[in-house]
């Protein structure tokens with residue numbers, strides 16, 4: 001499934017990026033990075049710590065800007081944050097509004113878009129049901145577990161009707177059991193919404209459970225996409241499958257080589 005470049009949901013062309021205050025050239029965090037993600041794809045990004053995965057997400061979110069090259073979404077330049085590009089963060093504490101109920105948190109995007117009360121509640125309910133929080137509509141974030149808070153974050157992001165959903169290690173702070181449950185659910189949610197998902201993780205097993213394609217970033221500075229794997233396994237994926245284990249092993253080898261710089265010696 002490859003869309004023409006000019007209709008890609010996300011398109012990086014020869015992107016270089018240095019944070020403000022850094023010199024150009026040798027200080028580039030990302031360099032010569034090109035990546036095209038078609039609409040509706042579930043793309044997972046993995047790579048060594050500090051290579052620039054979160055930075056890449058920020059360039060799409062519109063909270064950082066390229067120093068070189070261009071980043072486009074649906075052939076449009078990105079000038080700043082926009083409801084079309086929603087973000088789910090790792091932290092279970094910061095992102096929710098503590099003074100609003102689950103329903104009000106999830107209905108926040110539609111409210112900002114000018115939806116009336118009835119439409120807001122209906123939209124919020126649809127996404128609350130989708131993330132499995134029916135019955136918790138009137139609770140406040142302080143009354144929820146970490147996993148439930150992440151469900152609210154996902155519902156709130158989706159309720160704003162983004163075309164692109166950016167997820168930065170959304171389950172990394174959760175216990176192993178909750179993480180497993182939510183990993184399975186996020187693939188279903190992606191299928192139900194048909195949106196483009198770009199998901200950053202350190203967890204290779206999670207990457208293979210979720211991604212239609214997995215991009216491996218090279219070690220920074222001057223990081224780019226080293227390899228892209230097509231994961232041709234049906235959903236829901238079975239991590240006991242021998243092909244699953246084989247892909248995990250291959251990716252682990254890639255990342256270990258990348259982190260230790262062995263590619264540079266080959």
Ligand SMILES: Nc1ncnc2c1ncn2[C@@H]1O[C@H](COP(=O)(O)OP(=O)(O)OP(=O)(O)O)[C@@H](O)[C@H]1O
Nearest residue numbers: 019029047048049050051052053054055056202220
């Ligand atoms: N606001 C900032 N100002 C200056 N440098 C920054 C800023 N944010 C990140 N960096 C640097 O950019 C590089 C890439 O950071 P980034 O957080 O994007 O990597 P990452 O791959 O997401 O890391 P991790 O896997 O550890 O979360 C790092 O060297 C980091 O120190």
